[in-house]
Amino acid sequence: MEYLVDLGKRAKSAATALSLLGQEQKNEGLQAVANALVANMERILKANEVDVARAVEKGVKESLVDRLRLTEDRIKGMSEGLLQVASLQDPIGEVTGMTLRPNGLQIGMKRVPLGVIGIIYESRPNVTADAFGLCFKTSNAVILKGGSDAINSNLEIVAVIQEALASVGLPQDAIQLIEKTDREVVKQFMKMNDYVDVLIPRGGAGLIKAVVETATIPVIETGTGNCHVYVDQHADLEMALSIIENAKTQRTGVCNAMESLVVHSAVANEFLPKLYDYLKGYGIEYRGDARACAAVKEFEPATEEDFYTEFLDLIMSVKVVDSIEEAIAHINEHSTSHSEAIITNDYAASQKFLQEVDSAAVYVNASTRFTDGFEFGFGAEIGISTQKLHARGPMGLLALTTTKYIIYGNGQIRK
Numbered sequence: 001m002e003y004l005v006d007l008g009k010r011a012k013s014a015a016t017a018l019s020l021l022g023q024e025q026k027n028e029g030l031q032a033v034a035n036a037l038v039a040n041m042e043r044i045l046k047a048n049e050v051d052v053a054r055a056v057e058k059g060v061k062e063s064l065v066d067r068l069r070l071t072e073d074r075i076k077g078m079s080e081g082l083l084q085v086a087s088l089q090d091p092i093g094e095v096t097g098m099t100l101r102p103n104g105l106q107i108g109m110k111r112v113p114l115g116v117i118g119i120i121y122e123s124r125p126n127v128t129a130d131a132f133g134l135c136f137k138t139s140n141a142v143i144l145k146g147g148s149d150a151i152n153s154n155l156e157i158v159a160v161i162q163e164a165l166a167s168v169g170l171p172q173d174a175i176q177l178i179e180k181t182d183r184e185v186v187k188q189f190m191k192m193n194d195y196v197d198v199l200i201p202r203g204g205a206g207l208i209k210a211v212v213e214t215a216t217i218p219v220i221e222t223g224t225g226n227c228h229v230y231v232d233q234h235a236d237l238e239m240a241l242s243i244i245e246n247a248k249t250q251r252t253g254v255c256n257a258m259e260s261l262v263v264h265s266a267v268a269n270e271f272l273p274k275l276y277d278y279l280k281g282y283g284i285e286y287r288g289d290a291r292a293c294a295a296v297k298e299f300e301p302a303t304e305e306d307f308y309t310e311f312l313d314l315i316m317s318v319k320v321v322d323s324i325e326e327a328i329a330h331i332n333e334h335s336t337s338h339s340e341a342i343i344t345n346d347y348a349a350s351q352k353f354l355q356e357v358d359s360a361a362v363y364v365n366a367s368t369r370f371t372d373g374f375e376f377g378f379g380a381e382i383g384i385s386t387q388k389l390h391a392r393g394p395m396g397l398l399a400l401t402t403t404k405y406i407i408y409g410n411g412q413i414r415k
Contacts, residue, residue, distance in 0.1 A: 004188055007143055007176050007193025011116045014173035015141040019113055021170075021332070026137055029170045030086040034079040034129040036164035037129060037157070041075050047156035049127065055149055063253030067123040068150055078129040081303055081374055085133040088378075091397050092139050106408040107299050111401045113139040115197035118189060119382070120145045120211060122203035125153035130373070132175045134382050138400040141174050142198065145189055147203070150183040157177065189263065190215040200395075202383045205310065205336075220395070223386030224310045225255030225338040227368040230327045230353070233266035233346035239365060240271065240343040241278045247367040249282050252282065253312045255384060256339050256371040260317045262327045268320045269295050288318035295320075307334045324349050328356045335359055337386040339368040360386050361394040 002235045003309075037044070048070040055065050091111050100330035117140050121127050128144060135142040146154040154177055161171040178189060187357050190199060190211060201211040212219055229247055231240045247258035263271055272295040276286070286292070287302035299318065306317045307330075321327045327400060331340055341363035342353040350364040361371040361384075373381025378396030386393045391399035 002180070003180065004185065004192060005195070007178065008116070008192050010173040011141040011143050012195055014171045014399050015113065015115050017047050018136070018139040018141060018172045018174055019092075021139060022304055023092075025170065025341040026090065026139070027086040028168055029136060029165055029174075030082045030133060031365070032168045033129075033132070033161050034082040034086070034162050036167075037075055037079045037082070040156075040160045041072060044075060044153065044156050044160065045070060045072070047152040050152045051125075051150050061313065062150075063251075064123060066251065067253045067310055068125070068153075070125060070153060073313075074126060074368040077374075078126050080225075081130060082133045084374070085137050085378075085397075087138070088135060088397060091401055095197050096149055103412050104410060105412055108406050109403045110406050111398075111402050114400055114402055115140060116195060117142045117382075117400065118145070118192070118196040118199045118217065119143070120186065120189070120199065120201045120203070120207065122147040122207055124152055124202075125150045125157060127202060128154050128157045128177075129161070131382055134373075134378075134395075134397060134400055138397050140400055141176075143176050143178065143189075145178040145186055151181060161170050163225055171287070187214060190217060193217055197325060197353055200383050204312075205277060220383070220385055220391060220399075221387045222335045222383030222395075223255075225257065225368075226259050226308065226310045226334060226336045226341045227256060227341075228260045228262055228331045228335060228373075229341045229343065230262040230324075230331065230366065231267065231271055232327075232346060232349050233325060234346035234349060235264075235267065235271075235343040236345055236365075237267065237271050237274065241275060243341065243343060243365070243367050245274065245279060247369055248284065248316060249314070250280070250367075252314055254369075255310070256368050257312070257392070258341075259309065259311050260319070260331075260334065262319045262321055262330055263292070264324075264327070265291065265320050265322050268292070272318070283314055285315045286318055288314065289319035289320060292318040310336065324352060328353065332356075332358050336383065339371040340361070341366060360384065 052069050094111045095108050119131050158177040165172050196217050200220045201208045202222050276296045286299040287306045288299040293299045337359045339361040340357050340359045373394040376394050381394040384394050
């Protein structure tokens, strides 16, 4: 516990220092880190190779190894994300809603940092840089607990970030990594209310459930992604094929990948065989209801659990429905409230879907893969929130701030 308390104290101190920095100083730090990531690319890749080799040796499935793997392009993407964050307007210090009360008091709201943010995440080492960038821009210190499978990658990335911050005279403790990998340390971290203001878990359903049930620190849930695509009876079927290919196969191990297909019965017998032939080269396993299996004999019968599952693999559940109402009901029942899409040329159907599907991101005629902080123009994201309090969807800069009231008076006393 002494180890964690030391991290917490250092983070608190760093958060105080960060709260006094101006936008120019923070942008200088982000640019220094962005340059350092590229300059130290070989060093980071070498550490990542150790993690990837260990994962392969353990027999981890390829979609999850892909989440762990860094490449030159991915490191350049991490750097580019930091530069984009630097280019965004700093929300800290913004004063909104200043009103004049009858007694002469002027009352307004000022945007301020949350303080110290704890992030517990799995596999993806790019999260290390993304989390730093957004937290640093909003004057928050961050304590990271990455998965043991990415420990070498994360250690190297954090070291590079800290060195870059020190080179421009900024506090290295703006980012800290919990280097110990045993579970007891994680449990203790989740109860550090005196030092950590908010906890954000990023990972699978098991991790998020464990954090929500164990933590005494306030938690922002970043949920799993059982994402649906609904092919309406008025869909452009060629467009649907392209969107489903992208949503399902571009990266199978990410939370915004499509897992579940819903098809209107009016087009199911035509569309599903087309889809099977179109995606044949990917080796996708389809688990369908009775009507889906009747349309394509290669489909396997689905269990009820399949319709609730985030596969993170080349597996897809398939449901045939008789109406858009049935499609929406199926999605709202089985979704994890992440991202859903409708493919349709019917304006009324698109608006009904947008209105009634209860998820963080709802699309018309586009891939669910766009649910991403970078794609939404946030530079990066701290996570994709599927809850409804404070933040929802990709969490950019504003999601890492809170407000305080500021009141100006000239001697008023309450009577």
